[in-house]
Amino acid sequence: MLRKVIALAALGFAISAGPALAAGGAKAPKHVEFGFEGPFGQFDQAQLQRGYKVYREVCASCHGMNLLSFRNLGQKHGPFYDPDRPNPNDNPYVRAIAAEYQVNDIDSETGDVIQRPGTSADRFPNPYPNEAAARAGNGGALPPDLSVLIKARHHGPQYVYSILTGYADPPAGLNVSPGQYYNPYMSGDLAAFWSGDAHHVPVGGFIAMPPPLRPDGVTYDDGTKATIEQQAKDVVAFMTWAAEPKMVERKQFGLAAMIYLLILAGLVYASYRRIWRNVAH
Template sequence: MKNFKVTSLLCTLVMLTSAHAESDAHSPKKVDFTFKGPTGTFKRDELQRGFEVYKNVCSSCHGLAHLRIGNLQGKGKNIHEVRTSNLGLTKDEVAALAAEYKVQDLNADGEPIERKATPVDKFPAPFPNQKAARAANNGAYPPDLSMVVKARKGGADYVYSLLTGYQKAPEGVEIGEGRHYNPYFPGGQISMAQPLHTEGQVTYSDGTKATVEQMAHDVTAFLAWASEPESDDRKELGIKILFYLLIMTIIMYLSKRKIWADVK
């Protein structure tokens, strides 16, 4: 009974400490993303640029364990199309992209092997295990990014704010070794060094000027899409269903009035 009380007290202290750390963090900036809201949609050119940022900057530490490479394939390559639900890559482009990665598998005898990835495979993790990931990042464990927008309070606004929120620590604030000041991160100190720090850090294939804000906006949009690739299709279906229900409601109402018109 005594051990139970001690454990309960420790859990309460941890929860209070966590809540206090979150309360110390700045509220995320309000960003005008096109995919927000029940009718919001992703822009294909934005997703393509965001993937370029992820691949060239983020993928060395962070994985996309829940996203299949084939999800990037779409119908055509019209980058001006708004409702797309994908990045619009062709079948050959996706196959070529998949071939750049190696994945672990089993052969016919059940023995572990390494092979080239295919479009049906999920993006492989950058490290073989958590121990290797921590060893390469001064003890910090880089989280998987495929669900990060949904997993963090504030969603896309938080991710964008974090990426653009690095700054010099205020006077009197002591930063721990291997830490960096970011007021949008709970506690204000984060192990990840500023990932987007220089204009032109990524060269966009469509010629867009790669400012830090632009790169942060694009990669955040890509990560929001990665967490739910079918988002646009789901929203479109929802609108159709609501329209159908509205029409049926009107028809049923008019039918009811006609049937009961002669009843006194």
């Protein structure tokens, strides 16, 4: 009876372990620290400006930010916030950035679809008119919207940073289809494409996006060296801000609330001691 139980347990373990070996998994995200992390973390405005430049010159050709408006760039703690112009609609940088884009509109006289320069009230336009056009322009893959992508991924900032900096040559024995790229930080099942030892399937997966960053791919206005790692950190910071532009205010409110509750707790305890000091317990 004991042998039968042991055999069944071993069989169950083998069955459960099989798919894990076949899937290969993905590497854990790289350990990288960002200044906006932690209870007291804040955004670095210069980094946000660099991150916007990376998005504008590298990412915006394929990825939209449909939930972000141009005026958000000039709001408090945003990349182009100006304390002298707290109203982002009056911010000349925001207005100039918006005017660089062409957005769809309707001619009030003819009803025809026209394009006009963007204004601070407009949302970031999508580079493709519809999903079919986006897939046609990317080999069948649909580029995700970057508005809240950081929030949609576990360990979002570290994950996106790892993907951007983690492209590598595929291991020998891994058959990569045309239009696909190997990335060890991308989750996937490589067993069907692996001709090596079935018990040593490489970790990672395929991604349709070619490596987007290259050294000196952008020129930073503040003179920062545009390495791949620096560009990745900057654009991740910008994407994190875009996903939660009120993050700093939320942290400040939370800190103020904790201080208030501590003071209130002290007052309540002092009142308790005063009211019941002459009452035997």
